[in-house]
Amino acid sequence: MKAHGGISRRGLLATCLGGALSAATAAPEKSRVVIAQDPQLHPPAASVDSARVQKLLDGALQSFYDSDSPIAAWKNVVRSGEVVGLKVNCLAGRGASTSPVLVEAICERLQEAGIPRKNIVVWDRLNDDLESAGFRVDTNPNRIRYLGTDTSGYEPELSIYDSAGSRISQTLTRVCDAVINLPVLKDHGITGVTLALKNFFGAVHNPNKYHSNAGDPYIADVNMLSPIRQKVRLTICDAITAQYEGGPSYMPQWSWRYNGIIVARDPVALDYTGWQIIERKRAEKGMKTLRELKREPKYIATAADPQHRLGINDPNRIELIEV
Numbered sequence: 001m002k003a004h005g006g007i008s009r010r011g012l013l014a015t016c017l018g019g020a021l022s023a024a025t026a027a028p029e030k031s032r033v034v035i036a037q038d039p040q041l042h043p044p045a046a047s048v049d050s051a052r053v054q055k056l057l058d059g060a061l062q063s064f065y066d067s068d069s070p071i072a073a074w075k076n077v078v079r080s081g082e083v084v085g086l087k088v089n090c091l092a093g094r095g096a097s098t099s100p101v102l103v104e105a106i107c108e109r110l111q112e113a114g115i116p117r118k119n120i121v122v123w124d125r126l127n128d129d130l131e132s133a134g135f136r137v138d139t140n141p142n143r144i145r146y147l148g149t150d151t152s153g154y155e156p157e158l159s160i161y162d163s164a165g166s167r168i169s170q171t172l173t174r175v176c177d178a179v180i181n182l183p184v185l186k187d188h189g190i191t192g193v194t195l196a197l198k199n200f201f202g203a204v205h206n207p208n209k210y211h212s213n214a215g216d217p218y219i220a221d222v223n224m225l226s227p228i229r230q231k232v233r234l235t236i237c238d239a240i241t242a243q244y245e246g247g248p249s250y251m252p253q254w255s256w257r258y259n260g261i262i263v264a265r266d267p268v269a270l271d272y273t274g275w276q277i278i279e280r281k282r283a284e285k286g287m288k289t290l291r292e293l294k295r296e297p298k299y300i301a302t303a304a305d306p307q308h309r310l311g312i313n314d315p316n317r318i319e320l321i322e323v
Contacts, residue, residue: 030319031266031312033273035239036060037322041259042240054105057236060263061109063323074113077234078178084110085121085176085231089183089199089238090133095250097133098182098238102261106180106236107144120144123171125202127151147171154205162307164221166204173227181235181267185258185274186243191215192290192297194248195274196235196267197310200228214295220303223267223310235270237262244281256281268303268311269318275300276315 036056042048061073078084086106088098107120118141124130127137127148138146152175154167172179183199190211191198197219201207204225210218223229239262245254258277264270275297279289290296304313312318 030317031264031269032064032319032321033266033269034060034064034263034321034323035260035273036063036263037258037260039259042257048099048101048240050101050104053099053101053240054108056261057102057105057109059323060236060261063321064263070109071112074109077180078110078113078115080114081119082115082177083119083121083175084115085123085171085179087172087179087181087199087203087232088122088124088130088133088135089194089202090124090126090129090135091202092184092186092248092250093129093132094134095241095252096184096186096243096247096255097129097250098184099240100134102236102238102240103135103182106182117144118142121171121175122146123148123152123169123176125149125169149203159225159227161224162221163218164204164210164225166206166222166225168205168225168227169203172203172231176231178233179231181232183235183237184242185237185239185262185277187245187247187254187278188295189247190295191219191299192295193271193275193278195237195271196264197223197271197299197303203228214298216297216299217302219299220305220308220310223303224308229310232267233265235262235264235267237264237270237274239274239277242277242281244278244285245287266311268300268313270311271297271300271303272313272315273318273320 038052038056041052058070065073065076067073090097135146149169152171158165159168181196183195188194191214239258239260242258243255300313303310
């Protein structure tokens with residue numbers, strides 16, 4: 001792998017610490033995945049209930065970390081003084097993008113856990129995508145920042161791992177010490193699903209190069225790029241409104257209100273779990289499996305293989321907790 005040359009000293013220290021933590025927790029016997037649902041989260045003909053979202057988020061984090069309070073749980077994720085990035089997924093615009101209500105709930109708890117507003121960055125590939133999903137671009141350094149990589153720019157040099165060679169967003173490499181990944185539970189017309197692993201296509205300059213063969217092994221290889229692998233602390237998948245066909249664009253005819261969130265440190269275990277949820281919904285609707293459609297997300301197994309070791313895709317080694 002080619003070393004990345006554009007990381008600040010503070011960022012390098014945080015990256016090394018994150019890498020040490022990753023090494024210390026490598027190859028666990030099981031990976032925990034928490035699914036939290038509330039049937040009243042998004043009632044028919046009503047907007048998402050922000051108080052219920054906050055309560056659902058708190059319950060999920062407390063269950064994941066076995067904590068007595070949401071603040072104690074968040075202190076397992078972030079440390080005082082860090083700049084924390086929230087990598088949202090906004091390509092589809094309103095309807096199939098990371099919910100601003102969920103992002104607001106996370107930002108509230110981060111501040112209570114000791115991260116000041118100026119140290120929170122909500123980011124994605126493009127400013128226009130953020131705006132289309134309901135966020136307002138804001139680069140004021142004294143507030144929560146909302147910015148696309150078309151503002152921050154990409155690193156001038158490639159980061160390389162096997163089939164992946166990309167310039168990485170400077171928001172990730174130079175601004176953020178830690179990243180919380182916020183994908184959406186949905187189908188993808190080429191790669192089968194787009195969840196935790198694929199969300200980092202929004203962090204590289206050339207995602208269009210990585211879609212052949214249903215994204216295998218490219219999605220796994222992109223996630224091996226060191227700034228991505230070392231800085232991501234947690235994934236909170238937005239499953240408030242999920243989609244089982246027609247993604248990544250928003251297709252309301254194939255969407256349903258799952259009214260939940262999925263939490264994991266292991267992106268592979270989360271992707272495997274989300275994939276199974278989508279397959280069950282497809283079966284309920286009488287649709288073919290993703291394997292039958294030749295877009296089974298084999299990259300999930302690749303991400304778990306001995307060359308990548310990004311997580312676990314064996315259901316017998318996934319500790320699934322439903323709250």
